[in-house]
Amino acid sequence: MMGDIPLSKSIFSLESDDEGNSVGDSAIPSSLGTFQCSDATNSNSDISSCNDGSFDAQESHVDQETDKQNPDSSNVSAKDQCTLTAFQKAKIERNRQKALLLRQARLKAHPYKNSNIEEHSVIRVQNSRLIDSGGGFLIDEKDLIEEQSKEVVITEVPAPIILPERPHCEECDQPIHDSFLYHSFSSPVCDTCRDNEEKHALITRTDAKREYLLKDCDLDLREPILRFILRKNPHNPRWGDMKLYLRSQIEKRALEIWETPDKLEEERDLRDNKREKTKINKFNKEVKALRMAVRSSVYKKQTTSHEHTFGAEQYDADEDIYFKICSSCSHRQEYEKM
Numbered sequence: 001m002m003g004d005i006p007l008s009k010s011i012f013s014l015e016s017d018d019e020g021n022s023v024g025d026s027a028i029p030s031s032l033g034t035f036q037c038s039d040a041t042n043s044n045s046d047i048s049s050c051n052d053g054s055f056d057a058q059e060s061h062v063d064q065e066t067d068k069q070n071p072d073s074s075n076v077s078a079k080d081q082c083t084l085t086a087f088q089k090a091k092i093e094r095n096r097q098k099a100l101l102l103r104q105a106r107l108k109a110h111p112y113k114n115s116n117i118e119e120h121s122v123i124r125v126q127n128s129r130l131i132d133s134g135g136g137f138l139i140d141e142k143d144l145i146e147e148q149s150k151e152v153v154i155t156e157v158p159a160p161i162i163l164p165e166r167p168h169c170e171e172c173d174q175p176i177h178d179s180f181l182y183h184s185f186s187s188p189v190c191d192t193c194r195d196n197e198e199k200h201a202l203i204t205r206t207d208a209k210r211e212y213l214l215k216d217c218d219l220d221l222r223e224p225i226l227r228f229i230l231r232k233n234p235h236n237p238r239w240g241d242m243k244l245y246l247r248s249q250i251e252k253r254a255l256e257i258w259e260t261p262d263k264l265e266e267e268r269d270l271r272d273n274k275r276e277k278t279k280i281n282k283f284n285k286e287v288k289a290l291r292m293a294v295r296s297s298v299y300k301k302q303t304t305s306h307e308h309t310f311g312a313e314q315y316d317a318d319e320d321i322y323f324k325i326c327s328s329c330s331h332r333q334e335y336e337k338m
Contacts, residue, residue, distance in 0.1 A: 121134075122141075123138060128140060128141075128142075129141040131144060160177075160178065161176065161177070161178075167182065167188040168188065169188060169189055169190040169193055170187075170188055170189055170193075171189060171190070171193035172190065172192070172193050174190065176188060176189075176190050177190075178191070179191055179194075180194070181194060181200060181246070184227065184229050185227050185228075185229075185245075185246045185249065186227060187200070187246060187248070187249070199248065200246065200247075200248065201247045202229075202244040202245065202246060202247065203244070203245055203246075203247045203250055204242055204243065204244060204245075205219065205228070205242070205243040205244075205245065208245055208250045212250055212251065212253075212254035212264070213254070213257075213258070213264065213267055213268060213271070214250070214253065214254060214257070218253060218257060219245075219253075222253070222256075226245055226246075226249055226250070226253065227245075227246075228243045228244055228245050229243075229244050230242065230243060230244075231244055306328075306329065308326040308328070308329065308331055308333075309326055309327045309328055310324035310325065310326055310327070310333065311324060311325055311326075311327055312324075320336075321334050321335070321336055322334070322335055322336065322337060323335070
């Protein structure tokens, strides 16, 4: 019944005829490959047609998966399976090379993500390994490992204060909705009552240690630890960040240490006097050295070291020790006898 019907060319054979007249990018005619197909609907007939055509790799893969899912197609022989043409193989190889180039470009954009560092990119200088970044910089391997292992600290804006836990302002006795002093220094003062000039002024860490005679342990270790904020140095932004404290909290911490303002003032005067004496002694020493350099004939330089000339041995009954005194420099040497 099928023998009387003339066979017409399929769509695949028409496409294969067009491709047979053209040459692909790989300079290989695409009509070299053949595809054998059989009509599965008429299994009793010996009519078979061989159509020259090129299928896409994706279509052939879908056909193979369809054959696996349909058990009725198991009677198809192995010679009926599709084979890739030379044009398709060249196209697949070209796409694979493009994918490899893209992968290499991504690796070059992040050269330090891979822990296996190539030997040619490492320079050894004085027992230290330096990595050539390729951009004109040498990076220390230890610094690179520390930077990669450093945890990223993510800070968030604090949540608004809930009504039952909302504190009252020390100045106006009103509930605080949002306050800079409360969030930064835990000081319950609203922004309306904030006095930036006098009462709620800020002070740097260096000025706090100098004016109130505080130590680092008083600011960092003594409970409760004082809070601070970081700001850029106005004199030079390249310097380290400044630590700003609340002056009222610094004054309260100073009173905890020195008890009264009078004792703090006495200690400040004592340190100022000691500092002035040190400056005077240093100035006198420099003047004496200058006079010795100008009038060297007046001063006699001692070229030999001093040797003590001790006198008679003496005994101190109160401390039960013996001692001798140098006759030239009054040096006292104490010792005990067994």
